[in-house]
Amino acid sequence: MPAPDLSDSRLTFTPMARISDPAILIPNARDGDRRALARLITIVENGGRASDAVLSAVFPDGGRAWTTGLTGAPGAGKSTLTDRLIDAVRAAGSEVAVVAVDPSSPFSGGAVLGDRVRMQDHVDDAGVYIRSMASRGHLGGISAATPRVVATLDGMGFPEVLVETVGVGQAEVEIAANADTTVVVVNPGWGDSVQAAKAGLLEVGDVFIVNKADRPGVHETVRDLTQMLELGANGGWSPPIIPTVAATGEGVAELWDAVGRHRRHIQETGELAEVRRHRSVAEMESALLAGMRQRVRSSIPAETWAEMTDQVGERQLDPWNAAANLLRVLSD
């Protein structure tokens, strides 16, 4: 009797890791299969047609998640606060998804000296899903894929989505465009930095947190923030300023309560519907632009690109007329 032919196709099997068909992944992910969810998100992160197919399938079930963005300078304590918020949301009985865009976040594997956040605390909780993302696409900013990932988690039925981003300039503005409630985290002694961040930060925060409130200077920081927010007040929502000590959990309940109040406020005033509409259109424009960029890469012959690049690099041609030349190539 001959030995069985192990190359026989009947003996092969498709391991879970190979399944990439959204038609299988989506119902599995909805049933709580975290590996299926992780694969869906990878598809969506990578973009392109497969991503469009997933989003087209999950989008109709979305629109119900509340997205809370946490932003602030590296070291302000966003990760520890996020960690505490997970506890608060779970205690209230909701499932929660966390998207960590901050590359230095312990959620993303970044080992921050002395950090006490331990993702392992949540790893056995089926009601918590944590996803870290590289901040590719934008220099130092929120990943361009974040809105797609949030839309997927929304479509999968997570009622709460927390998005933690490294708050360096541009990112604050971007997170505001992608979260229903934006929480800005600062530390005591911010002083001049309050002034510094004025242009970008004060406009986007719905809730302000003075974290590490066991340090000196809390009172002054709260006072500074209050004064500056009053300057820009428009009669609508007045962003609360809440001292917290994330390390001990102090003030975290008040933070979550403030998010809830902001939520009810923008739901009742109709602001939410308007903001979400604008956000969707902005995302469409952004996706269109990304598509155009891709088309440029594939439409311009490599030798033409190299020639323009060389001429510009050698100052034989200025960058603007070179770009005009390339645009003409695209028209042909």
Added chain:
Amino acid sequence: MPAPDLSDSRLTFTPMARISDPAILIPNARDGDRRALARLITIVENGGRASDAVLSAVFPDGGRAWTTGLTGAPGAGKSTLTDRLIDAVRAAGSEVAVVAVDPSSPFSGGAVLGDRVRMQDHVDDAGVYIRSMASRGHLGGISAATPRVVATLDGMGFPEVLVETVGVGQAEVEIAANADTTVVVVNPGWGDSVQAAKAGLLEVGDVFIVNKADRPGVHETVRDLTQMLELGANGGWSPPIIPTVAATGEGVAELWDAVGRHRRHIQETGELAEVRRHRSVAEMESALLAGMRQRVRSSIPAETWAEMTDQVGERQLDPWNAAANLLRVLSD
């Protein structure tokens, strides 16, 4: 005898304000006509074919200006430092052009409380040209037109160009891509903010200034910066950290000396040529993308755009598949 016909074409004249022909403006601007220069810059700021024509004409004479960028948080004292640097450059006998992108800069007409900078101090000096720009094009960042404006000033023969930008996040990175020497301005007591700005600021600064050094905390800030810069040191240029009091002029000579040392360093190592090459190619890509954006606006029928926008706004269609639809329209 009949009254003269005042509509006679021989009696009309072309006032200076009407001249917009680069062939006239360029030689006039080179001869020191500041109104001609201002008009050229307006053309270049506005972009398009007229801008390309100007840049094509002035570019071959460029490549000789040294561009020094000053960036830092609002209120750090960039404008006062710029003011002092103008004096230093003039004392050394060079002409200097200043481009102020910071909308809150007194150079741009922004009235900052208690600010002592007075543009009038330079208004009678034919060796100084100051141009303020709106930060349009990028949200809160350096104006997209700045590289074109700098190239024009370069082509006009200014040996020194100072670019002052509001240093909020993304802008720091952008100014670094457009200046030969990047000066980062901070204040004493920056403390935690040093940590905060780490991701963006430390990498781009060629010279660090601790301005308002008559305040407490200078020593600590210099120490913090030194330690952090040592962490990222790569064996090449070690950015000096210089305390200044712009209000009295203290340290400004040292600042200008440091810019000169950095200049010689990157000239001698060949880094300058390489960086400028990369910068030109990046600017070409950026101009190409802007051109694509313009094309999208003119190629997609208004009703198609309105339809997609409505469907996305009403959640009848997701933004990503809407963008894919629009891309197909552009291909037709």
